[in-house]
Amino acid sequence: MPGWNGWYHCMANTYGTWLPGDPRGFRTRNHREHVDGDYKNPPPKGKCDQRHETAKTRMNREAVYLTPEARRVVCEELQDSLVRHGAEPIVISVSVMHMHVLARFPLEGKPAFAERGLRGKPTSAVDDPVRHIMGLAKQWSAKRLIAENLTAPGGIWAGKGKIVPIKDRSHQVRVYHYILNHGPKEKAAVWCFRDSKHE
Secondary structure (H helix, E strand, O other): OOOHHHEEEEEEEEOOOOOOOOOOOOOOHHHOOOOOOOOOOOOOOOOOHHHHHHHHHOOOOOOOOOOHHHHHHHHHHHHHHHHHOOOEEEEEEEOOOEEEEEEEOOOOOOOOOOOEOOOOOEOOOOOOHHHHHHHHHHHHHHHHHHHOOOOOOOOOEOOOOEEEEOOOHHHHHHHHHHHHOHHHHHOOEEEEOOOOOOO
């Protein structure tokens, strides 16, 4: 379902901080397997402990937790990169291990991106411009953290993240306030369109 007027709520966790079997609840990719519970109603205690331990052993590096300075830098770079690639963010929050973005994305046709990949070829304008633009923003935020020695090389984000289409104006307003409240609630770095700078 396309987002109302091109608006989407995008979320992502940092690498290794929400694995299969997590006691907070989890989902398998593309819902290949039904898993009872979620973060609001976690599965029974101990039910998925073995699965969680197995997922930890498959990690090829340490989980990524963002310092307050890293959160500020990521928030700033996400905003800059999204705008650079044609999106219109109105609020962003970056916590110790996850981020939220509410933005309008260009969905008319296939955007002409100027980015170039590792082999010097233009990045393809894929059929999912929202995921594509968010992927570029995440990539640039990781590069900046590494360049500023705020994290070890290897990337900071886990998998694809989650993208939820906004249904209507009231949904947009609820998500806006939900993301904005991550500042005091989770000591997140927060930017919103009313700010001239990142908090």
